[in-house]
Amino acid sequence: MKLKRFCALGAALMLLLPAVATPAFAAEEIVINEDISVSGDYDWTRFADDNITLNVYNWGLYISDGSDDSVDVVSAFEELTGIKVNYTTFDSNESLYAKMKSGGASYDVIFPSDYMVGKLIAEGMLAPLDYDNIPNIAAIGDEYLGWDFDPDNAYSVPYMWGTTGLIYNTTMVDEAPTSWSALWDVQYAGNVLMFNNSRDAYAIAAKRAGLSLNPSSVEEVNQVMKDLQDQKSIVQAYVMDEIFDKMEGGEAAMAPYYAGDALTMIEDNPDLAFVHPEEGVNFFVDSMCIPATSKNKEAAEMFINYMCETSVGYANCDYIGYSTPITAVWEMLDDDLKYSPIAYPGEDVMSKAEVFVTLPDEINAEMDSQWSQMKSYDESGGSWMVVIFLLGAVALSGFNIWRKLCKKMRDNY
Template identity: 40%
Template sequence: MRRFVSFFAGILAIILILWGISAGMTAQKDSGSTGKLVIYNWGDYIDPDLLDEFTAETGIQVDYQTFDSNESMYTKIKQGGTTYDIAVPSEYMISKMIEEGMLLPIDHSQITGMENLGEEFVDQSFDPANKYSIPYFWGTLGIIYNSSMVEEEPLEWEDLWKEEYRNKIMLIDGAREGMGIGLQTLGYSLNSNDPAQLQEAADKLYDLTPNIKAIVADEIKGYMIQEEAAVAVSFSGEASEMLDGNENLVYVVPSKGSNLWFDNIVIPKTAKNIDGAHAFITFMLRPENALRNAEYVGYSTPNNVAKDMLDEETREDQAFYPSGETLDNLEVYDNLGKELLGDYNDLYLQFKMYRK
């Protein structure tokens, strides 16, 4: 009997030891997940000092990783493997990720500072009531021109068709952007689903081909700074860098209509450090942090308290902080769905091939 008790006690001791090791490993794992925040963002899209200060304040270490397109970000999160606690996609991709169940709802009870955001930047069609995303930066699609190389300023999309700009325009390479310009020049929505309107927009683009010098992407910045072209179509964030590189460059937002884009903070469904993600959102909603971030990145902040703290020249620059009247004429890209987006892509590709 004594041997049996001794044997049983030994078995029990082994079980307790193994349980303790397992619990310790689990605790260590949990500690790691709550002690680190993995952020997936565009390259050079945050003031790195803010990340250090977030860690100093909260004790949460930050693993900052970058992507170069919404599509690559989507694919990486969809495939799994690396777990991200924070991501910063654009509006149309946010809509797609919501539809596919890839995002966690924001727990608004865990964050503060939403009142600092301008009402024009919240409750957008791609995320009503900001259930899944919080505005980070915003901007527009517009026209950059070299004041020393043009006689008449191109202020609206329709101006791009003028004979003066023959072989002088750099066009951003994107189906939504290209088709959107055609649609809005004709007075249609850049989210049109009318086949006749889409074909009319494509035909309008065909007429623009004599004025197009090149259809490019990131190369636009270098070309415009080096005065390789007189006019370009690109995004406000890219335009900000161009203006810094050449004092003759001017950026304008077509007042009759253009694209209003958003990059918002989201929490992927596979996130491990959910509390840390909410803490980071609150940290970035503070006006003083949003201000520093806007000054570092150079993009427009949706934080109106932070905007009021910018220097007067910046906050009153109509190119990067358009008037309410111009904002009313801007449209956000809707998630068109696979079939309709395919129609846009096909018509745009035909236009590019026609140009060649």
């Protein structure tokens, strides 16, 4: 009897299927693989036959890419949508800006930080977002929306957030550092790494001096840049992604860097540890944006919506170690990450954290100019030392030849 009733119900449903198929199945999740599933309420395949390739430009090591048994979220997107993704990386906001400003490449989705979002908006380099195509904005926690750089989130969707701090090798440091001043300590000369971008490096020197990491005048920039100049003899190298090999390999004692990457490095080398310096740190939000030059804006919005799916956000957060703005993802994390003082610091850290703001053009230009001068000074200084050494060697060689000739003449005489 149960079988007959089930079959009768099935036949009735088949008769109704044309009328109810869309709403009946729309809410079901679409399973791409054992790790990734997405909402069935969204039309993921509407560009499947359009032969679209999205150019996505992200920070290095900032997505779950299939390595080390992680989930390849980009491949899952391609399988789901039929859209191809050309995925490339940058190592700083400044290099992202320079690449876009030069017009040498065209991107559809980029991942700038807070202050750079504001700069790109001010220069008309971002496209306003159509949230009809990004309904998953609803998954983002309210505390990560409405920042001054984009108060209405008209141009940006939060991707990850984090803080800066000091990562150090416990076998090479006598006492755990508590201050940014450790990066100026002469006992670690040649064993200190430093950010290789002007904004992060400036922020550290400014906080050390008791100043805001957002300068209010050109004079303030000059003052802080002198402190960075004084630090140069201590610094082994100015790095970005190179920090992974150097710190994990024990090639340096300490370095400032982003908390999410610190978690990765500590996992690979247990001798490493991380601290938020007492003077205060940078709190940052990295976002997903669409350049005004994108030729595939709606498909780019689909990619952003996909990145905000819970399973995708979890895969990214779990692999890269950065802090998620997606409420449901945070709830899924293991307790050791969910309550990590590195990834999710407490009020003692956050109360002294500052967010970068978009600087006035005059101040921003001065910072970039001073930073470039400092870097070039280092190089030219080294070059002059080489020249002086070579001239000295030539002079010494000439003197020895002259002595030999004089001796030979005396002997002949």
